Amino acid sequence: KAGVTQTPRYLIKTRGQQVTLSCSPISGHRSVSWYQQTPGQGLQFLFEYFSETQRNKGNFPGRFSGRQFSNSRSEMNVSTLELGDSALYLCASMLDPRTDPKTQYFGPGTRLLVL
Amino acid sequence: LAKTTQPISMDSYEGQEVNITCSHNNIATNDYITWYQQFPSQGPRFIIQGYKTKVTNEVASLFIPADRKSSTLSLPRVSLSDTAVYYCLVAPTRDAGNMLTFGGGTRLMVKP
Numbered sequence: 001k002a003g004v005t006q007t008p009r010y011l012i013k014t015r016g017q018q019v020t021l022s023c024s025p026i027s028g029h030r031s032v033s034w035y036q037q038t039p040g041q042g043l044q045f046l047f048e049y050f051s052e053t054q055r056n057k058g059n060f061p062g063r064f065s066g067r068q069f070s071n072s073r074s075e076m077n078v079s080t081l082e083l084g085d086s087a088l089y090l091c092a093s094m095l096d097p098r099t100d101p102k103t104q105y106f107g108p109g110t111r112l113l114v115l
Numbered sequence: 116l117a118k119t120t121q122p123i124s125m126d127s128y129e130g131q132e133v134n135i136t137c138s139h140n141n142i143a144t145n146d147y148i149t150w151y152q153q154f155p156s157q158g159p160r161f162i163i164q165g166y167k168t169k170v171t172n173e174v175a176s177l178f179i180p181a182d183r184k185s186s187t188l189s190l191p192r193v194s195l196s197d198t199a200v201y202y203c204l205v206a207p208t209r210d211a212g213n214m215l216t217f218g219g220g221t222r223l224m225v226k227p
Contacts, residue, residue: 004158035215035217042217042218043159043217044217088156090158091158092158092215101147101149101164101166103161104161104215106159106160107158109156109157109158111156
């Protein structure tokens, strides 16, 4: 079974621009979560989607948004990019968030550099 | 969400067994313990998960005492490629949602 895929793998943007990242979960997995990882803050939770609905949201500004499609694929968008948004953005998929154990499997990440 | 505490770093040599202990004093009844491995600029890789006693897979073993307030990840005969950051997490409960809270992890350095 193919793992979690994320596109693009690398991205360079300038301040003020917006960016859209894509994530395809493991086949059959219905939940997708997004995380931001930076050297200073470590791995931080952005949001989680299940059945096209946002279930949880981390402590990030409204410039960060996401959505999930009927095939469970997910996108996250960051508008009005700031230098501090430079990070590794990780997507994690889960089979079904309603049952235990909740095991999340991560993709390779998208490295975003904001200049 | 249960907080975890693990050593910041550890050194080992090739061929040795490495044990990384994590404490999670306020673990909830229906929480699971999960360990991930992460290499630089890559996503965390799931290693092992358990609820109690001992779990073993082809990569590692996980030991969990009866009180579940700690757990130990055991890596048998490590190689240079096991140099990575290892994260111990308490899997979120149904009520808390599915947000994973990562601590600082343990940076394992395997030397030749």
